[in-house]
Amino acid sequence: MIRRAETRLPTQLQRPVWWRIIVGALLIFVEVKNNIHPAANLLKASTPGEQLVMNFAMATLIAIGCWLVFTGIAPFFRKAR
Numbered sequence: 001m002i003r004r005a006e007t008r009l010p011t012q013l014q015r016p017v018w019w020r021i022i023v024g025a026l027l028i029f030v031e032v033k034n035n036i037h038p039a040a041n042l043l044k045a046s047t048p049g050e051q052l053v054m055n056f057a058m059a060t061l062i063a064i065g066c067w068l069v070f071t072g073i074a075p076f077f078r079k080a081r
Contacts, residue, residue: 016075016076023068024064024066024067024068024070025065025069027062027064027068028066028069031058031061032062035058
């Protein structure tokens with residue numbers, strides 16, 4: 001019978017990564033705020049193509065923000081073996 005060594009995550013990896021959570025939350029908050037209530041001095045799209053690209057950029061930044069938040073809180077859900 002082969003015994004496997006128990007591997008434990010280092011203590012630092014079991015803690016949340018706060019900068020990822022904060023930066024991700026700020027990215028999400030700013031993009032949603034700008035979409036719901038845009039400021040008067042923001043760039044406005046003059047063609048449907050520009051609007052499509054602006055929406056794609058917004059969705060990309062929100063996805064990056066969600067990824068940052070998820071990877072920041074993921075150590076909470078990892079089980080130490």
